[in-house]
Amino acid sequence: MVLWDAAEKKVIASVWAKVDIEADGFQALLRTLHVYPWTKRYFSHFGAMSTLKDIESNPKVRAHGRKVMAAVGDAISHMDNIKGHLSQLSQLHSDKLHVDPANFELLGNNIVIVLAVKLGNDAFTPEVQATFQKLVAVISSALTREYH
Amino acid sequence: MVNLEAAEKQTITSFWASVDPAAQGENALQRLLYCYPWSRRYFAKFGDLSTISAIRKNSHVRAHGHKVLSAVGDCIGHLGDIKGHLAQLSKLHCETLHVDPANFCLLGKNITICMASHFGVTFTPEVQATFEKLVTTVAAALSSEYH
Numbered sequence: 001m002v003l004w005d006a007a008e009k010k011v012i013a014s015v016w017a018k019v020d021i022e023a024d025g026f027q028a029l030l031r032t033l034h035v036y037p038w039t040k041r042y043f044s045h046f047g048a049m050s051t052l053k054d055i056e057s058n059p060k061v062r063a064h065g066r067k068v069m070a071a072v073g074d075a076i077s078h079m080d081n082i083k084g085h086l087s088q089l090s091q092l093h094s095d096k097l098h099v100d101p102a103n104f105e106l107l108g109n110n111i112v113i114v115l116a117v118k119l120g121n122d123a124f125t126p127e128v129q130a131t132f133q134k135l136v137a138v139i140s141s142a143l144t145r146e147y148h
Numbered sequence: 149m150v151n152l153e154a155a156e157k158q159t160i161t162s163f164w165a166s167v168d169p170a171a172q173g174e175n176a177l178q179r180l181l182y183c184y185p186w187s188r189r190y191f192a193k194f195g196d197l198s199t200i201s202a203i204r205k206n207s208h209v210r211a212h213g214h215k216v217l218s219a220v221g222d223c224i225g226h227l228g229d230i231k232g233h234l235a236q237l238s239k240l241h242c243e244t245l246h247v248d249p250a251n252f253c254l255l256g257k258n259i260t261i262c263m264a265s266h267f268g269v270t271f272t273p274e275v276q277a278t279f280e281k282l283v284t285t286v287a288a289a290l291s292s293e294y295h
Contacts, residue, residue: 035277052273109257116264117271121175124265126182126200133183 002138004079011131015115016076024114025069026062030055031110032103039103072111075139083142090146101144108136152227156278163275164224166267173217174210176262178203180255187251220259223286231289238293249291256283 004012032039033055040049046060055061071089078085093099112132116124152160180187181203188197194208203209219237226233241247260279264271271279 031273031276034273035280113261113264113271113276116261117268119265120268121262121265124261126179126203129179129261130183 002082007127008131008134009079011128012076012079012135015119015128015132016073018118019069019073019115021069021073022062022066024111024118025065025067027065027117028107028110028114029061029065029068031113032107033061035110036103036106039106042097042099042103068107069111072139075142076135082138083145086139086142087146090143093143094147101140101147104140104143105136108133108140111136152278152281156281157227159275159278160224160227160282163267163279164221166270167217167221167263169217169221170210170214172259172262172266173213173215175213175266176217176255176259177209177213179258179262180251181209183258184251184254187254190245190247190251216255217259220283220286223282223289230285231292234286234289235293238290241290242294249287249294252287252290253284256280256287259283 030052033043033049034052043049043060043064046058046064048054049058049061075082075085093101112129115132116129118124119128178200181191181197182200191197191208191212194206194212196202197206197209223230223233241249260276260283263279264276267275
């Protein structure tokens with residue numbers, strides 16, 4: 001069971017209050033698709049994504065980034081049982097979407113980078129970084145849990 | 149051998165002109181030492197690294213961060229043969245320093261995060277992609293003489 005102390009919960013709540021689900025979700029997904037091009041395989045139904053410009057102007061990328069970031073926000077609302085909360089989504093990613101779970105870590109890394117870009121060095125301290133790295137690791141692990 | 153295309157070389161060279169190896173090197177190393185506490189084992193001679201305050205005040209961390217990030221910067225001058233350029237440093241890390249090469253990727257990750265937090269939106273997806281290619285290449289080169 002994952003335990004969060006008061007300081008970690010406070011950091012997550014205060015940073016998440018500043019997150020723009022649509023803009024930041026879009027950036028995180030865009031960066032994942034551009035920096036790790038094999039991830040585009042999962043979204044062939046999105047249409048044109050061969051260049052960065054294509055990805056940036058693709059409305060499906062924007063919509064999906066929003067969906068993913070909203071799901072992260074939901075996980076935060078269920079911080080004391082992220083594993084249980086994400087169990088259906090984990091089954092979906094394994095049984096229907098057939099996503100290699102290594103990719104959850106890649107998207108998690110880009111969520112951290114988007115937060116670093118947004119908050120800047122003064123606010124995105126090592127302590128804030130550690131807390132968010134823990135969060136994305138817990139989410140990745142929960143999403144992987146139902147794989148078989 | 150990893151090849152950076154002409155546009156990527158241009159991107160990384162012009163981005164690097166704004167990097168301060170002392171300030172950003174210190175920052176990246178602080179992030180590594182705090183977020184991945186086992187990395188402190190390699191720096192027992194630095195003294196107290198037990199808390200974020202201690203890490204921030206530690207002058208060895210600043211000096212070493214500077215050294216490491218300058219070495220990454222040097223690689224930009226040798227983009228055609230980073231592996232050859234880092235061969236000696238790779239042997240040193242294997243034979244003398246006994247560093248688990250997994251840590252090169254972790255430091256690379258923290259250098260990337262440091263750049264994102266310092267440069268904000270200037271750290272665009274294109275810059276990020278090129279930068280990650282650089283740190284991955286550096287990590288691989290540093291591992292290449294391991295035996």
